């Protein structure tokens with residue numbers, strides 16, 4: 784049996800919710816979706832929030848060609864040296880300036896300092912749920928679904 788981890792992250796990689804908001808978020812998650820275990824992770828560095836075995840491909844947001852994974856590996860390496868605080872890149876395919884966070888990851892992935900990681904949630908997180916969580920956290924959020 785594989786595990787699914789639903790990861791909720793702010794769209795802005797550097798965003799961190801206030802203690803007060805986080806308290807409300809925890810309460811809501813415990814009551815509605817948490818099941819086996821939910822972790823709230825905050826780090827100084829920005830982390831790549833991956834989709835586990837769901838990794839398929841990455842598309843260019845400008846010309847929609849497939850991002851070359853060797854190129855992506857190199858720019859990820861470079862960004863990791865700044866603890867992923869600097870995510871800016873210029874696409875290899877069409878020379879457009881963007882951020883690693885803005886590439887089209889087939890199966891969402893993202894970058895953040897703060898993440899909520901819900902192990903095998905009791906319920907599917909619906910659009911209404913995510914909208915409510917956005918209000919609670921005070922930021923736009925992204926849902927990353929990872930299988931391991």
Ligand SMILES: [Zn+2]
Nearest residue numbers: 843846876877
């Ligand atoms: Zn392109």
